[in-house]
Amino acid sequence: MNDYKLLTPGPLTTTRTVKEQMLFDHCTWDDDYKAITQRIRAELVELAHCDPSHYTAVLMQGSGTFGVESVITSVVGKDEKVLLCTNGAYGDRQVKICEHAGVRYVRYAEPYDCIPSAARVAELLDADPTITHVSMIHSETTSGLLNDIEDVARVAKSRARTVIVDAMSSFGGVDIPVEEWGIDFLVSSANKCIQGVPGFSFIIANRDALEASRGKARSLSLDLYDQWRGLEDGQGKWRYTSPTHVVLAFAKALDEMRAKGGLPARAARYALNNRLIIARMAKLGFSTYLMDHQGPIITTFLYPEGADFDFADMYAFIKERGYAIYPGKLTDEETFRLGNIGEIYVDDIERVTTLFAEYMDARGLLEAACGAADLAEALARMDAAGADIKAEAPDNVKLAA
Numbered sequence: 001m002n003d004y005k006l007l008t009p010g011p012l013t014t015t016r017t018v019k020e021q022m023l024f025d026h027c028t029w030d031d032d033y034k035a036i037t038q039r040i041r042a043e044l045v046e047l048a049h050c051d052p053s054h055y056t057a058v059l060m061q062g063s064g065t066f067g068v069e070s071v072i073t074s075v076v077g078k079d080e081k082v083l084l085c086t087n088g089a090y091g092d093r094q095v096k097i098c099e100h101a102g103v104r105y106v107r108y109a110e111p112y113d114c115i116p117s118a119a120r121v122a123e124l125l126d127a128d129p130t131i132t133h134v135s136m137i138h139s140e141t142t143s144g145l146l147n148d149i150e151d152v153a154r155v156a157k158s159r160a161r162t163v164i165v166d167a168m169s170s171f172g173g174v175d176i177p178v179e180e181w182g183i184d185f186l187v188s189s190a191n192k193c194i195q196g197v198p199g200f201s202f203i204i205a206n207r208d209a210l211e212a213s214r215g216k217a218r219s220l221s222l223d224l225y226d227q228w229r230g231l232e233d234g235q236g237k238w239r240y241t242s243p244t245h246v247v248l249a250f251a252k253a254l255d256e257m258r259a260k261g262g263l264p265a266r267a268a269r270y271a272l273n274n275r276l277i278i279a280r281m282a283k284l285g286f287s288t289y290l291m292d293h294q295g296p297i298i299t300t301f302l303y304p305e306g307a308d309f310d311f312a313d314m315y316a317f318i319k320e321r322g323y324a325i326y327p328g329k330l331t332d333e334e335t336f337r338l339g340n341i342g343e344i345y346v347d348d349i350e351r352v353t354t355l356f357a358e359y360m361d362a363r364g365l366l367e368a369a370c371g372a373a374d375l376a377e378a379l380a381r382m383d384a385a386g387a388d389i390k391a392e393a394p395d396n397v398k399l400a401a
């Protein structure tokens, strides 16, 4: 099988050096290992701009959904109720989590291309004093949209509600001042913007809110409070078997992130990748599904009108040449998605968009899709569209790996 890079929003392409960490079978109980876990926890709190005397980080085995499920089923008590603000599949998943665990909830649903409004959240909270928690998604990976968590959190905080944010696909790639914005529980996972491999999620948690959740958990293994106590009392000892290889890889990913300019540099690189991919794809006739609130992580594209695309055929063509793209997740429109996070640089964006042009040329779709007479013309238009964006790239962005 040919090697390829992932343009999926996690798992994503990681560095060789991160992967190499997994060649070592580390034991879980000694001080070396516990120190690694503790350092990861401290660094996550720092990345979230939180005062460690107010906030802590809890690592939880499993994929990102396990982290979200852990928070929702551990912190919303039996007599409490969570307002779920949804505008995509990951918001819908929180509804399912509540249904399964019997967590009381109210849903505030927006269409997938609109953001939940803070004013509406305020109205809902004022109308229903039994709502104790507000939950929402930051980067809705379904569409690529970036929600305004700052505004919603402010409204919820001013009404003394606990705030839960799924920042799975944004934390580490978009700056989030968690404490300043009044977020009590923020969930992300190892295999997204920190650029580790899959295997655990993590929760940045307000210590007071975490204390208040004691005894509320519905699940044993996903009990957030217990997991936290385990990590604290054992000074970095995981409650049950820890994903050692993944943890070592994650520690390395954090080191590499810091060495390459930290979060500002990473956010700038992702934002540049995103602008460039959108600008170049536009020249081939692909428009973005979102008119507003496009985030810098992943983009949903609509097919050009009047040209007949076959996703499976296009996927195979591009994958054979080194990149795995991502199907759409919208039920009502024909779309596909391109993620731009992970070890992906301007070089990759140019290469993969060139592959789209070559595919269209090979299938005779170019003219109908974008009016270019031939491949050379299409590529020239794309390069012209990207030139200014590249020229404006901040100094802390490397254009190639």
Ligand SMILES: *Cc1c(COP(=O)(O)O)cnc(C)c1O
Residues within 6 Å of the ligand: 009, 010, 063, 064, 065, 066, 068, 090, 137, 139, 140, 141, 166, 167, 168, 169, 189
């Ligand atoms: C990736 C992701 C998740 C978690 O998905 P898993 O497949 O469980 O890792 C949750 N929410 C968002 C917004 C995501 O992008």
